[in-house]
Amino acid sequence: MSKDIVYLDNSAVTRIDEKVLDAIKPYYFDDYAVATSEFAYTMGIEAKEALENARNTISDSIGAKSEELIFTSGATESNNLALKGVMYNQDKKGHLIVSDIENFSVLNTAKTLEREGYEVSYISVDEKGKIDFEELKEEIRANTILVSIQHANQEIGTLQDINKIAEYLHEKDILFHTDATHTFQRIPIDVSKTPIDLITVAAHTIHGPRGIGGLYKRKGVKIKKLMDGGFQENNLRAGIENIPGAVGFAKAVELITEEENSRLKELRDYLIDKVEEEVEDVTLNGSREDRIPQNANITFHYVEGESITLHLDMRGFAVSTGSACFSKSLEASHVILGIGGDHERAHGSIRFTFSRYNTKEDVEKIVEAVKDVVNNLREISPLGKKGSE
Amino acid sequence: MSSPYSDKVIEYFQNPKNVGEIENPDGIAKEGSPACGDMVQLHLKVDEDTQKIEDIKFRSYGCASNIATGSIITEMAKGRSIDKAKEITWQQAADELGGLPAVKNHCSVLAVDALKEAIRDYEEKHGLVEEQVSTTIEVAKERLKHVMNPIHGLDVLKTNLVEDIEIKDKVITVTVDLAEDHQFASAVKEDIKEKLEPRWDIEEVVVKYRE
CATH class of the missing domain: 3.40.640.10 (Type I PLP-dependent aspartate aminotransferase-like (Major domain))
Structure with missing residues (x-):
């Protein structure tokens, strides 16, 4: 499986x-x-x-x-x-x-x-x-x-x-x-x-x-x-x-090799670029350049992270979120709050972290899935709509 | 490893019913807040002759159980008289979904609160509330039950977050047991203001933090 x-x-x-x-x-x-x-x-x-x-x-x-x-x-x-x-x-x-x-x-x-x-x-x-x-x-x-x-x-x-x-x-x-x-x-x-x-x-x-x-x-x-x-x-x-x-x-x-680390960096940048290109209203959490090669962390506004991860899980993707709902303690990520993000930004944040076993194809697949899932959840969400909050 | 959610919760999470808004709704409610990570919005259409809920739509920002309870509540309320709809409890809504994980029961509470608020909104707008009650400490407390304490996922009264309420010359002052720089301080303040500002005899809501 x-x-x-x-x-x-x-x-x-x-x-x-x-x-x-x-x-x-x-x-x-x-x-x-x-x-x-x-x-x-x-x-x-x-x-x-x-x-x-x-x-x-x-x-x-x-x-x-x-x-x-x-x-x-x-x-x-x-x-x-x-x-x-x-x-x-x-x-x-x-x-x-x-x-x-x-x-x-x-x-x-x-x-x-x-x-x-x-x-x-x-x-x-x-x-x-x-x-x-x-x-x-x-x-x-x-x-x-x-x-x-x-x-x-x-x-x-x-x-x-x-x-x-x-x-x-x-x-x-x-x-x-x-x-x-x-x-x-x-x-x-x-x-x-x-x-x-x-x-x-x-x-x-x-x-x-x-x-x-x-x-x-x-x-x-x-x-x-x-x-x-x-x-x-x-x-x-x-x-x-x-x-x-x-x-x-x-x-x-x-x-671990230098080549592997550059490859991870490429996957990371590919994912960030693709998400920013294909999904509206997203925020990259952290620095664009000053970040580890294997990490991308993105907030999808107006939707909540546990819902995103659950939908992604049902489609065969494993990612984590800084949303309070995801954790047993119901506390939002202290990191996103620490960088001055509000709770909505923490709740909608998804962390993608890469390894030796990930490929460019994985990135393409997950961006496609994320786009679909986020759009579906935004259809349901009361936030971010005209005439609403 | 199985999911903590029942099959029915997953089914509603994937295919929620009655999503959206109603044009010129008779009653609306918005419970929860983005700060807490869950929020439900309801729109009602009520038949004035029969006092039955003709149509009801919801929107949800939140986790799977939030979406599922928001959806199930619309199905349970549709076709009921407003008096019968008011009797729906969070336990009934949770049962209808085959149960919720304990930590997610507050989602059901939120959905039921939204339904009651939407009906209250309808009643107020249609002159069905007997007479305008002036805002007393008790009335304020009743309203504050709808403000969540994000630390516990329960309301601010039950969790003793509200230390003191004072009403004087149309100004209501609520003191909360939170430091001003606490991560939830501004979110709680906004929620409290939102619940008390619409009171007809209140001109200003002041939220004070712990010294």
């Missing part, structure tokens, strides 16, 4: 690549031992080698040293470890800065810290989703410990100028964390050139396995361990290592 589905929700999770699965398999069936010390049995020593090779591949891809990468269970854990790890490690409760449109794993971690008595500032973004750099400067206090600004946004794909932010904070001696879940391997980061202190990366967005992620932590940056247990991951993350996951993660990193 899934063969006929055009899946365009790749920022939620991607399909695993067969080559990744093949790389993982031996670590479940043959060399399935835990990573042991070099004085233990062969299977364990080899498992340890596989883990370290994976660590090498991944850290290498961002110009980091191998020992600077901590494996975690995914982006959520990495974000928790970065924020709480740094803030808990201070003698006095310090000040943290995050942006308004962070992923919930950053935003809700910041809120938890706030409840625990830490000072937290939230930086607003402009209509394209870019943080206000001047506001960031103004928010800095004598006790500011850490700033966490995402590399790109999960919904609207807007890229932040992390190089500029990193340079500035480095000079001020303030730690900088960036959540790179949606840019890792898509937009280059080089920590040997840019002074970023902590970076969240994950495998699920790049055709890797779920349940594995990483936190880059620059050498010398001190964090507090969050979970008690064994001494794994340099005594910073307890629990037996997910070696199959790490091996799969590294394989996924190896499989």
Whole structure:
């Protein structure tokens, strides 16, 4: 059944690549031992080698040293470890800065810290989703410990100028964390050139396995361990290592190419151009140029997103929306509201995210379907009609 | 994995009945708001002799259950006397559709409210309302029941969003338990104004936020 589905929700999770699965398999069936010390049995020593090779591949891809990468269970854990790890490690409760449109794993971690008595500032973004750099400067206090600004946004794909932010904070001696879940391997980061202190990366967005992620932590940056247990991951993350996951993660990193990223960009631009050409009253959410290659997010005015996604689902397309109705909580997207959009704009927003497995034909098919669905729903809608609102 | 919606909801979602407007309608209503993500508009034509709903059309901005309940309510009301139509409950409308997911019951409440409002509009325009009642706190509360609290999907009174109502010299002041910079603040304000401004003895509606 899934063969006929055009899946365009790749920022939620991607399909695993067969080559990744093949790389993982031996670590479940043959060399399935835990990573042991070099004085233990062969299977364990080899498992340890596989883990370290994976660590090498991944850290290498961002110009980091191998020992600077901590494996975690995914982006959520990495974000928790970065924020709480740094803030808990201070003698006095310090000040943290995050942006308004962070992923919930950053935003809700910041809120938890706030409840625990830490000072937290939230930086607003402009209509394209870019943080206000001047506001960031103004928010800095004598006790500011850490700033966490995402590399790109999960919904609207807007890229932040992390190089500029990193340079500035480095000079001020303030730690900088960036959540790179949606840019890792898509937009280059080089920590040997840019002074970023902590970076969240994950495998699920790049055709890797779920349940594995990483936190880059620059050498010398001190964090507090969050979970008690064994001494794994340099005594910073307890629990037996997910070696199959790490091996799969590294394989996924190896499989991403420059060509693939340019191809995704072409699909993205093709979709945006085609929708703007064929459907009236649409708004592109986020920046036209400064966005990740795999994301297009468009509001279809006068109609509501859950209705659009349901109609599309019945026709074999998987997309997501920022509409409140789509979510269990009935809350509209904090990102669209954050860029100054009203609720109607959030409710009518649809996110299309591409992957290795999408084609130009997929774009043509979905634009055709979206056009039809939106027109049908506008026929029913009381909004946007002459003599009405 | 099956859909959270009944087959009947899906059927009405795909093929809604009685969509549109009526020229020179006898009664109209618009409930909900784009801010809440759902809105239903109804137009009525009432036979003056029999007091029966001759024709009824709807438009909907919202999710599948919003469209389906908007549609089913028109079928349930058509041909009924206005008094009988007023008796339709949201539960009956939901049952008629084979049930709704709990989180979507407010769509049915919205559709039923729209029907009652459209009938009230007809009655007011046709002098069927006994006498003009002056706006008291109780009357204001009755009107505010039609303002949704977008945070919970229930009305602003039930969810204690309204802290205080004061009426003085034709000015009604409603204080809401929301900070001015809250994401829903302006939407709630607009909705409250929309419901109270038409009162014949009110000249100004002031909405105050939490300090």
